[in-house]
Amino acid sequence: MAASAQIGVTGLAVMGRNLARNFARNGYTVAVHNRTPARTRALVEEFGHEGAFVPAESLQDFVAALERPRRLLIMVKAGGPTDEVIGEFAPLLEAGDMIIDGGNAHFLDTRRREQGLRELGIHFVGSGVSGGEEGALHGPSIMPGGSAESYAVLGPMLEKISAHVDGDPCCTHIGTDGAGHFVKMVHNGIEYADMQLIAEAYQLLREVGGYAPAEIAEIFRRWNKGRLSSYLIEITAEVLAHTDADTGKPFVDIVQDAAEQKGTGRWTVQTALDLGSPVTAIAQATFARVASSRAQLRAAYRGLPGGTDQELRRHEAERFTEQVEQALYASKVIAYDQGWTMIRDGAAEYGWDIDLGAVARIWRGGCIIRAAFLDRIRAAHAADPGLASLLAEDTFAAELADAQVPWREVVAVAAHRGIPVPAFSASLAFYDTLRSAHLPAALIQGLRDFFGAHTYHRTDRPGSYHTHWAEPGRPETRTDQ
Known part of the structure; x- marks a missing residue:
């Protein structure tokens, strides 16, 4: 078989098939392979008119079809199957x-x-791809890691098939080795938080505001025209407006309230703990999914006393809706800020040089968390590459200052009503933790020193100290000399 394909795709489930079609639609000759040859033949038969495909049934024929340097994209299940294909x-x-x-x-x-693979002279590129099956076909956000040399060869192709916003490709070289997959993992963690916050806003509007799902859909459509404009807000309106054909009920009322996950949110939280990165909103969103699926545990709690129940008049509901918008926006900023902090922490730990502004730029299109305010995040990091937090940028800080009262009132109302808002609450608590001049951590350090001689630092002089709690007078000694 003559080497004529500029890239090859093996693993032709939905994502692999659509990425292969995307490459072909953009003028590339694509070798295609699947462990089940029938799937390869089906792709060519159904979509062969979209571009140049080179079907291959054997591994040898697939590799032989690729031009040097060979670019081989594998789209198989993570873990053992990926190692097997490699x-x-x-x-x-x-x-x-x-x-x-x-x-x-x-x-x-x-x-x-x-x-x-580097030891064999083969480049390995771990690339995050976000946008689902539609994004894979029409232009995803792509987050490739690996060597700069590999990106020089592969990058132009990935940039061409990616989504574009204002003429800029939603693809950039993230960093060496695992940087691309790390950033995609954090992307998915932010996605968990974003969806949980939206879900909490929906529940508040329904149970406190008294709105029906179709009415809440219109509220989200209105929000999507403002600063909350995003793909997730857009599709939330679509889901809430949908009516089940069989029952005539709102679609959201016939779906079991047990959220599933594929593991990337869990990885984000586990990795954040290893890094000491406080992604509290992301963590609470992940645990909320877990809790929703614990049917036996939920049954044990069901029927226990809850909060108050008070119906709002229409003008009160409208005011409450405005407060929820403020709380949702402020909490969303916190969740995204936690994600950016984690990327910075990961880069420091693993020696990656990650451009945080570029991450915001490539997430503006194609990906699930694409949102209008990502361009502001990009601009903030472009203006100050050393920006420690979004809250250090004047406009974001001013917006959260304006959101103070409604944000707190929404969380308080939820507590009074017995409505769970773990992500709203965690975001607000995180904000209050970091803005506080004094935290009770001083007491925690005292307790740790009391039972474990773990030492502490004083506020009035340098050094590490231990108090001899069991001795008369409780003398203090310096331990770092």
């Missing part, structure tokens, strides 16, 4: 060739794979 293809490749993993791999696996 193990099958690596012996067939040569130095300078590259394997691209476009799945949701754990970034530590990507680091391991990159190191192992």
